[in-house]
Amino acid sequence: MNEQADLLLLEAEEKMEKSIHALQHDFSSIRTGRANPALLDVVMIEYYGVDSPIKQIASISVPEGNQLYIKPFDRGTLKKIETAIQASALGLQPQNDGVGIRLVLPQLTTERRKELAKQAEKLAEHGKIAVRNIRRETNEHIKKLDLTEDAEHGYIEDVQTLTDKFIEKVDHVTKIKIDEIMAI
Known part of the structure; x- marks a missing residue:
């Protein structure tokens, strides 16, 4: 195991977690009919x-x-x-x-709820882009390390697994927010 690569993985996970928190913060500014x-x-x-x-x-x-x-x-x-x-x-x-x-806060119309759901989906897409950018940066750093081909490939797979996990988290928090928006 390469210590630098392990640190890069931990750093990537931390940054991806911050992306999820930023997305949740962005979601808090979307009105749902309930005062917040x-x-x-x-x-x-x-x-x-x-x-x-x-x-x-x-x-x-x-x-x-x-x-x-x-x-x-x-x-x-x-x-x-x-x-x-x-x-x-x-x-x-x-x-x-x-x-x-x-x-x-007035009751939201069905049309307005759909607009807000689309807004949430746009924010989610920005969250996914942030996670993918972290993946790209981490992969670039891993490729600059002096690793064997197998080790490099293994770390890049680990980064992809991490990325998939956080993309899934983005989808999950987005679904929760959209369900909240669409609830009457």
Whole structure:
């Protein structure tokens, strides 16, 4: 066994695991009809000259299954938060009550659910591409090592097995997300 090749395999597995986590994080921004504070992770507010996520400048609660309530730590940011939500691609209409902002998530239509499922599939494809790129990079590094032909072939097979495992994971988390989107 070659120590460098073993380290490359471990490194590849770690990177592929990070790709899965990144995909799951991307999925959290897709609306499913149920309120989830992670939905607002994509909305940034300019706060003291720095773009900050809402969760850093306000508390976000879920008073009901289809509502989010955003209460800023500094009331002066209320209007900025409201404007940022309106300008975002979330398609939600914020309701400012002077203390906080209420977001009511409307029930999703079947057509909108299908659009969101397609969006999830696109994100999944990006996840698969990331895993395949890690495979390619790892294989290139293995080929640069001074290994026997059989050892090199064995390690490349191990990388492919690892890749297949993580592509399967991408498919699994995607299926879970699509089932969540399509559930009424």
